[in-house]
Amino acid sequence: MQRTAEQIEKDLLQPIFKSSVKFKIAVSLSAALVSAGVAAFGYQLYSGIGVWGINSPVFWAFDITNFVFWIGISHAGTLISAILRLCNATWRRPVTRCAEAITVFSIIIGGLVPLCHIGRPWLAYWMIPYPNERGIWPNFRSPLAWDFFAISTYLTGSTIFLYLPTIPDFAAVRDAAKGLRKRIYSMLSLGWQGTPRQWQRLEVAMHIMAIVIVPVAVSVHTIVSWDFSMTLVPMWHSTIFGPYFVIGAIFSGIAALILAMALLRRFLHLEEYLTPLHFNNLGKLLLTTSLLWFYFTFAERLTTWYGNTPSEMDVFWTSIRQDFSPFFWTMVICNFVIPVPILSIKRFRTITGTAIASCAIIVGMWLERFLIIVPALGHKFLPFVWGKYRPTWVEYTLMASSFGMMALLYLLFSKAVPMISIWEMKVGLQPHGGGIITTAPGTKPHGLVLEGPLPTDVPE
Amino acid sequence: MKVIYGLYASPENAQQAVDALHAASADLKFDERQIVIISGEPHEGYDFADSHLTTRPYRWSVLGGAIGALSGYLLTTLSQKDYPIHTGGMPVTPLWTNGIIIYELTMLGAILMTFVVLLRGARLPNFKGVVKDPEVWLGKILVGVVKPAEAAQQELEKRLRMAGATEVKLSSS
Numbered sequence: 001m002q003r004t005a006e007q008i009e010k011d012l013l014q015p016i017f018k019s020s021v022k023f024k025i026a027v028s029l030s031a032a033l034v035s036a037g038v039a040a041f042g043y044q045l046y047s048g049i050g051v052w053g054i055n056s057p058v059f060w061a062f063d064i065t066n067f068v069f070w071i072g073i074s075h076a077g078t079l080i081s082a083i084l085r086l087c088n089a090t091w092r093r094p095v096t097r098c099a100e101a102i103t104v105f106s107i108i109i110g111g112l113v114p115l116c117h118i119g120r121p122w123l124a125y126w127m128i129p130y131p132n133e134r135g136i137w138p139n140f141r142s143p144l145a146w147d148f149f150a151i152s153t154y155l156t157g158s159t160i161f162l163y164l165p166t167i168p169d170f171a172a173v174r175d176a177a178k179g180l181r182k183r184i185y186s187m188l189s190l191g192w193q194g195t196p197r198q199w200q201r202l203e204v205a206m207h208i209m210a211i212v213i214v215p216v217a218v219s220v221h222t223i224v225s226w227d228f229s230m231t232l233v234p235m236w237h238s239t240i241f242g243p244y245f246v247i248g249a250i251f252s253g254i255a256a257l258i259l260a261m262a263l264l265r266r267f268l269h270l271e272e273y274l275t276p277l278h279f280n281n282l283g284k285l286l287l288t289t290s291l292l293w294f295y296f297t298f299a300e301r302l303t304t305w306y307g308n309t310p311s312e313m314d315v316f317w318t319s320i321r322q323d324f325s326p327f328f329w330t331m332v333i334c335n336f337v338i339p340v341p342i343l344s345i346k347r348f349r350t351i352t353g354t355a356i357a358s359c360a361i362i363v364g365m366w367l368e369r370f371l372i373i374v375p376a377l378g379h380k381f382l383p384f385v386w387g388k389y390r391p392t393w394v395e396y397t398l399m400a401s402s403f404g405m406m407a408l409l410y411l412l413f414s415k416a417v418p419m420i421s422i423w424e425m426k427v428g429l430q431p432h433g434g435g436i437i438t439t440a441p442g443t444k445p446h447g448l449v450l451e452g453p454l455p456t457d458v459p460e
Numbered sequence: 461m462k463v464i465y466g467l468y469a470s471p472e473n474a475q476q477a478v479d480a481l482h483a484a485s486a487d488l489k490f491d492e493r494q495i496v497i498i499s500g501e502p503h504e505g506y507d508f509a510d511s512h513l514t515t516r517p518y519r520w521s522v523l524g525g526a527i528g529a530l531s532g533y534l535l536t537t538l539s540q541k542d543y544p545i546h547t548g549g550m551p552v553t554p555l556w557t558n559g560i561i562i563y564e565l566t567m568l569g570a571i572l573m574t575f576v577v578l579l580r581g582a583r584l585p586n587f588k589g590v591v592k593d594p595e596v597w598l599g600k601i602l603v604g605v606v607k608p609a610e611a612a613q614q615e616l617e618k619r620l621r622m623a624g625a626t627e628v629k630l631s632s633s
Contacts, residue, residue, distance in 0.1 A: 005500065005597075137545055140558055146557075149568075152568070153571070157567070157568070160574075160575050172500070176594075190579070191587045192582075193586075196512050199499070200513060201517065201577075202502075204515075204517045204578075212571055215567065216564075223560065423502075426501040427502065430501075430503070
C-alpha cells in the first residue's frame with residue numbers, strides 16, 4: 001500500500017503526542033529496575049567495593065563483562081546505519097534511527113560501568129589523561145587510555161550521527177506541537193526550515209559522518225579487545241581478538257536491533273513501517289555474523305588446543321569441561337545451534353523467528369564476554385594464585401539495572417523523537433524511490449535518468 | 461517578516477515557480493536572494509535543489525581531521541617528553557601506541573568539523589525570520605519571496621499561481 005506524506009507524518013508523530021497504557025507499564029517496569037540498580041549502587045558506595053564478589057585474582061568480572069557487552073551492542077546502530085547509508089540501501093529508512101539510538105544509549109551504559117568499578121566515582125576525572133599538576137602521569141601506552149579516547153570519540157560521533165538526521169524531524173514536531181513542547185522542539189530543531197541549501201548540507205554532512213564513523217566503530221571494539229590481548233594472561237594474548245571482538249559486537253548489535261524493532265513495532269503500532277522485509281534482511285545479516293562468530297570461536301579454540309600450552313589448556317578445559325562448561329555450551333547453543341537453523345530457513349526467518357534467535361544471541365553473547373574474562377583471570381600461569389569467583393546480589397542487581405536503563409532510555413527517547421525518520425520515509429515516496437538520480441546530458445532539470453532502485457512497496 | 465508564497469504539489473511545479481520568479485526579479489524589483497524555497501524533504505535532480513551543491517564540506521572535514529591529528533600528536537608527544545617515565549630502553553614517545561590516540565583524535569576532529577561546517581553552511585541555529593507553513597510537512601513545496609514590495613505583490617501572486625500553485629498566501633511572522 002502506497003502511503004502519502006500526510007499519512008507518514010500522522011503515523012510517526014502519533015507516539016509522541018499519545019501514550020498507550022502498555023507504554024506506561026513498560027516505562028514503570030524499567031524505571032523500577034533502574035531504581036533497584038541505584039539502590040544497589042548506593043549500598044556499594046556506602047559499604048565499599050567489597051560487596052562485589054570480585055577478588056584476587058578475579059578482579060574483573062561482571063563489571064567488565066557488562067562493559068564489553070554494552071560497548072558491543074553499541075555496534076548495532078551507527079555501524080549498520082552508516083554502511084546501509086553508504087550502500088544507498090533504500091530499505092534502511094525505517095531502521096536507521098532505531099539502530100542509531102541503541103548505539104548512543106548502550107555507549108552511555110557501557111561508560112557508566114567503569115564509573116561503578118572505580119569505587120569512588122567522584123574521582124572519575126582522574127581517568128582523563130591530560131598533562132596535569134596532580135602528579136598523575138598520563139600513560140598513553142595503556143590500552144585503558146586508548147579506551148578513553150576511542151569511546152569518547154565514538155560517543156561524540158554517534159550522538160552527532162543520531163542528531164543530524166533528527167533535526168528536520170524535530171522541526172516537524174515543533175510545527176505540530178503547542179506551548180512548552182513547541183519551545184523545546186524549536187531549540188532542538190535549531191530553527192530548521194528545509195531550504196534546499198539546508199537539505200544539501202545535511203546530506204553531505206550525513207555522508208561524511210557515515211564515512212568517518214565506520215572506521216571509528218571498528219577501532220572502538222578492537223581497542224576494547226586490546227584491553228585483554230595486550231596482557232600476558234592465558235588465552236587473552238591473542239592476535240585474533242581484534243576482529244573476533246568486532247564480529248561479536250556486530251553480531252550482538254544486530255540481535256539487539258531486531259529485538260528493539262520487534263518491540264517498537266508492537267508498542268508504537270509501527271506495523272506498516274517495520275515490515276517482515278526488514279526483519280528478513282536483518283535476519284540474513286544476523287545469520288552471516290553467526291557463522292562468522294562460530295568461525296572465529298572455532299579458530300581461537302583450535303589454535304589453543306593445538307598449541308597445547310599448559311597454562312592455556314587449564315583455561316581451555318575449565319571453560320569446556322569443568323566449572324564453566326554449562327555456560328560454554330549454553331553460549332554455543334544460543335549463538336549458533338538455535339539461530340542458524342531459524343535464520344537459514346526462509347519460512348522461519350519471520351518477525352517471531354528473528355526475535356527468538358535474537359533473544360538467544362543476547363544471552364549467548366553476554367556469556368561469551370563472561371567466558372573470555374572470568375575463567376582466564378581465575379587460572380593464570382601459577383596454580384597457587386588460582387581463584388574462584390561468585391557474583392553477589394549487588395552485581396546481579398547492577399546487571400539487571402543496566403538492561404532496565406537501556407529499556408527506559410529507549411522508551412523515553414521514543415516518546416521524544418519519531419523513531420522512524422519522517423523525512424527519509426517521504427524521500428522514499430518520490431518517483432525515483434530515493435535512489436541516485438542524475439540529469440540527462442543536454443537536458444535541464446526535468447530530464448531525469450533513474451539510476452537507483454525502482455519504487456517498490458514493501459510486501460507485508 | 462513578510463512573505464508571499466505559493467504551495468506546490470510537485471517539484472516540477474516548484475521548479476517552474478522558481479524559474480518564473482527568477483525571470484520576474486528585474487521587473488518586480490526584488491533581489492534573487494529574496495526567493496525562498498522550503499520543502500519537507502530533499503528533492504535531488506532539480507535546479508532549485510542542486511544549485512547549492514558543493515564539495516567544500518569534505519575539504520573542511522579533512523582539515524578537521526588534520527587538526528585532530530596534530531592535537532593528538534602534541535598531546536601524546538609533549539606529555540611524554542614533559543613527564544618522561546622509565547621505559548627500560550624502549551622509546552619514550554612510541555609511535556605505535558601514540559598512533560592509536562592520534563587516530564582517534566583525527567576522527568574526532570573530522571567529526572566535530574563536519575558538525576560545525578553543517579551548522580555554518582545550513583545557517584543554523586537561526587531562530588529569527590523562520591518561514592514555515594504546516595502544509596510543507598504534508599508534502600507541499602513552498603516557493604515565495606520575502607519582503608516583497610507592496611506594489612509587486614499582486615503581480616507576484618499572479619505569477620505564483622500561473623506556475624501551478626495550489627494556494628498562494630501572504631504571511632507576516
